[in-house]
Amino acid sequence: MTLECFKAYDIRGQVPDQLNEDVAYAIGIAYASFLGPERVVVGHDMRLSSPDLTKHLVEGLTDAGVEVTHIGQCGTEEIYFATEHFEMDGGIMVTASHNPKDYNGMKLVREGSRPISGDTGLDDIRKMAEEWLAGDRSRSVSAKKGSVTPLAHRDAYLDLLMKHVNLGTLKPLKIVVNAGNGAAGPVLDGLADRLPFEFVRLHHEPDGSFPHGVPNPLLVENRTPTADAIVAHEADLGIAWDGDFDRCFFFDEDARFIEGYYIVGLLAEAFLQRDPGAAVVHDPRLTWNTVDIVDAAGGRAVMSKTGHAFIKERMRIEDSVYGGEMSAHHYFRDFAYCDSGMLPWLLVTQLMSDRGQSMAQLVDERMALFPASGEINRRVEDAVAVLDAIESEYRDHAESVDHTDGLSMVMGDWRFNVRMSNTEPVVRLNVESRGNETLMQAKTQEVLSLLGGEPA
Numbered sequence: 001m002t003l004e005c006f007k008a009y010d011i012r013g014q015v016p017d018q019l020n021e022d023v024a025y026a027i028g029i030a031y032a033s034f035l036g037p038e039r040v041v042v043g044h045d046m047r048l049s050s051p052d053l054t055k056h057l058v059e060g061l062t063d064a065g066v067e068v069t070h071i072g073q074c075g076t077e078e079i080y081f082a083t084e085h086f087e088m089d090g091g092i093m094v095t096a097s098h099n100p101k102d103y104n105g106m107k108l109v110r111e112g113s114r115p116i117s118g119d120t121g122l123d124d125i126r127k128m129a130e131e132w133l134a135g136d137r138s139r140s141v142s143a144k145k146g147s148v149t150p151l152a153h154r155d156a157y158l159d160l161l162m163k164h165v166n167l168g169t170l171k172p173l174k175i176v177v178n179a180g181n182g183a184a185g186p187v188l189d190g191l192a193d194r195l196p197f198e199f200v201r202l203h204h205e206p207d208g209s210f211p212h213g214v215p216n217p218l219l220v221e222n223r224t225p226t227a228d229a230i231v232a233h234e235a236d237l238g239i240a241w242d243g244d245f246d247r248c249f250f251f252d253e254d255a256r257f258i259e260g261y262y263i264v265g266l267l268a269e270a271f272l273q274r275d276p277g278a279a280v281v282h283d284p285r286l287t288w289n290t291v292d293i294v295d296a297a298g299g300r301a302v303m304s305k306t307g308h309a310f311i312k313e314r315m316r317i318e319d320s321v322y323g324g325e326m327s328a329h330h331y332f333r334d335f336a337y338c339d340s341g342m343l344p345w346l347l348v349t350q351l352m353s354d355r356g357q358s359m360a361q362l363v364d365e366r367m368a369l370f371p372a373s374g375e376i377n378r379r380v381e382d383a384v385a386v387l388d389a390i391e392s393e394y395r396d397h398a399e400s401v402d403h404t405d406g407l408s409m410v411m412g413d414w415r416f417n418v419r420m421s422n423t424e425p426v427v428r429l430n431v432e433s434r435g436n437e438t439l440m441q442a443k444t445q446e447v448l449s450l451l452g453g454e455p456a
Contacts, residue, residue: 001133005105006123010105012104024106025057026132028060028063028066029132030060031108037110039067040061041069041079042079043071045073045075045093045244046181047104048209053104069148071150075187075244075246076107076246077338083109084338095243097242097246098242100214101208113337113338117310165347165350170196173352176233176235177240178241180210180241182242185206218375227257246339260327261372263330265289267324271322274321280323287303292370315331330344371437372432372440373444377429378456379427379453380452416443417429
């Protein structure tokens, strides 16, 4: 059998057809066989299928002799934190992030919260799990069954988050926080007791039935509740998260959604002020604003293939202080080179407080200098053929062509990237220009006409 739930850098599939109790158990056996760990930390998000999948995953691990530390319902970054902080041999998070509610998945790391991707062992784990499910028991269970120990990790995790802000200078901001009925709510409650902010809570309680829709703020229709609450409560800032809160999304005081691209530049500048000359890793989808800021600050802008496993690997190679993706993933050297959905907004509130500026004032100039389309998704029948056709159309006029991730082409005062998703059957387009909103909009429509397909 072939396990279709294994993707490029995580596990994601429909329950129960692609991911179920038997598959979860086999993954536990295979993970233990591949890594040979003594201690592994496990946690899960709020999806209705997550506790049961986690139970069978843990059974597979313990049957293989692994000592499991269970931190219960949490966000993905809490697994990253616990793996590194408590010096575990590995960690597994059961989550499907922002996918529909009938999906689930897993994110796997080894010691030091180093990601396990297709290039670093995920394919091997898939093959071992497939063999187990096919009846090959050569990787038999251990003679000594492992145990399961609960761990109250959250206070230590919150302590680490708080080290990144200066309580003495934070202003008493009013912030709309929309957890999307995901896993972020309990963490926000823990931070509320430590911060001078007034939180306006939306969709706060974890609920895997997703009564207000899938927690994915990239979907335009999901932004309205946050925007409306900012206006109604005259808030200084709005923040929304996906289900496992490894991404956070920003709204300014006028309820305007701020593309993650501009937050990357903002945080890159802040980190380079602390660490001049450091490397900043970014993805290829939108680049000009980030490179311009990093160059001006005397840093090194390093481009990496999109995806958390690739960004983290490149950050370790470069000893990068910070890495960012326009999809609202932000990575920090001081957080085991991992992504966090809590650190970005804490750092932004620190910048707002220190500079005496609003969210809009922090990003307006950069948005005008490098207007961007935001990511546009299309379902197409033959993605490879579509990308080839687009490259052929523009090749003779392009200043540069790059295939680091999909197709990136620079066309004078505008550029674009079009790539196939690693997690969904869609093609994603991003377009930006140098200070010309009209040009960017026109070229976005031009490339979309070549792309074809249906909105996704």
